[in-house]
Structures are given as structure tokens and as C-alpha cells.
Amino acid sequence: MSSSNSVTVQILDKEYSIICPQEERSNLVSAARYLDGKMREIRSSGKVIGADRIAVMAALNITHDLLHRQDTPDMQVSGSTREQVRDLLERVDLVLATDPDVSKG
Numbered sequence: 001m002s003s004s005n006s007v008t009v010q011i012l013d014k015e016y017s018i019i020c021p022q023e024e025r026s027n028l029v030s031a032a033r034y035l036d037g038k039m040r041e042i043r044s045s046g047k048v049i050g051a052d053r054i055a056v057m058a059a060l061n062i063t064h065d066l067l068h069r070q071d072t073p074d075m076q077v078s079g080s081t082r083e084q085v086r087d088l089l090e091r092v093d094l095v096l097a098t099d100p101d102v103s104k105g
Helices: 022-045 051-071 079-098
Strands: 006-011 014-019
Touching (some): 014 079, 022 051
């Protein structure tokens, strides 16, 4: 993994290196910050325990918000935005699936 092609982001105090095209770095970092914030909100509520469960709840909440925005005519989401969200979720899923420490919370 070349450092010129990867971005290191921190989510719930854990670092993840994700391969990303140069032109998408800013979007990826923003998405990681947003996800980190959502996951911290869920963790601080005390209702969900474990990083994997927190990640699933955050993904569901973010997806719900996205779908709700699609139903609002003033906030239509373009096809490319949907693809970017799907791509980022797939990357997060891949990192979570390959990281042996993820279930330790």
C-alpha cells in the first residue's frame, strides 16, 4: 500500500488506512470525521456497546438520513453521491471485516 494512495483516518480512537484516489481524499476524510462523530454520539448514549454494533447503528442512522433526504424534493441526492456513499460504506465494511480488533470495542 503506497502512502501516496492511502489515507489514514481515525474512527473511535482507532486508525484505519484506506486506499483512496487523490481527488477523493478530502471527501474520505470528511466522511470519516462524520462517521466518527456519529459513532461517538451512539457510544456516549450508553445504549449500544461494542465497536461493531456501534458501527452498524451509525451506518443505519446515516443511511436513514440519506434516504429521508431523498424523499425531500428540495434535497435530492444525485446518483454520483449515492455511489460515493456506497463506496465509502463498502470500504468501511472491508476494513471492519479484515480488522481482528474491531470486535473488542
